[in-house]
Amino acid sequence: MVVPFDETRLALTGDAVALVEGLRVGALGTLDLAVSATGTLFYTTGSVGEGGLAEVVWVTRDGTAEEIDPGWTGDFLWPTLSPDGTQLAVSISANNEQQVWIKELDRGPLAKLTFTSTQAQRPAWTPDGRWVAFGSRSGVGLDLYMRSGDGTGQAELLLDEEQNLGEVTFSPDGEWLVYRINKNGRDLYARRIGVDMGVDSVPVPLVTTEFSETSPAVSPDGRWLAYASNESGQYEVYVRPFPNTNDGKWRVSTNQGIEPVWAQSGRELFYKGSGDLMVVEVLQGATFVTGERRVLFSTQGY
Secondary structure, three states, X not given: OEOOEEOOOOEEOOOOEOOOOOEOEOOOOOEOEEEOOOOOEXXXXXXXXXXXXXXXXXEOOOOOEEEXXXXXXXXXXXXXEOOXXXXXXXXXXXXXXXXXXXXXXXXXXXXXXXXXXXXXXXXXXXXXXOEEEEEEEOOOOEEEEEEEOOOOOOOEEEEOOXXXXXXXEEOOOOOEEEEEEEOOOEEEEEXXXXXXXXXXXXXXEEEOOOOOEEEEEEOOOOOEEEEEXXXXXXXXXXXXXXXXXXXXXXXXXXXXXXXXEEOOOOOEEEEXXXXXXXXXXXXXXXXXXXXXXXXXXXOOOO
């Protein structure tokens, strides 16, 4: 769209009109769009979420990358390993839709898991590796569905929120569903899970401040919740007790931090810092204590 604008008065001077159709919109709302000084418009076209070809790779601690299946390319988003590390759930954008697929690692077959709508995203495995939860746009916002990871049975509605769902994860003991919703900002909530995989009707607020909280991750022992918040003016990684998140708070990162991930041992916490993948040692004790912080490798290009 384009609309006339008066720089002096800082005011619109007319109605907006459509200029170009079919712009490619990236997964985070990004656009390839520029206007030259002479008024020439440069842009790329494509479907929503279509980001071009990519590869999924293993990366060692020293930064060595290796394709998990040479020649397997696509528009991949939110790759998520199964608890036993033998399967990968990933959203793939193609043909004007986004669906969740299951890849047998490393060079095994690829199977489509979701058929509920034209947009299925952010897959999350249950701790036993039997089920995959995913967000699906069936109405105004994203609802949470779940289906057996082997593709049997039908997808079942797990959570219907009035607001858009973001990241979803499970506590390692399988007792809690932890998720982000976008309401007035980005907030983190949890719901207890029953034996039949049903969830409580009343959500438990975890971190619901005036700031944006994202990327919840529960430690393997279930004691701690790691997440990212922009309360300092930029995103940093924090840790709170779980599920009683008001009993303390510790800042982990020192110069930007997003997307925390716990080591399976619980002795390390990984996060993306300012251009690097960082790792922080987690010391055992009655409270949350960190040890050495190190740079592993650059995240540029990932």
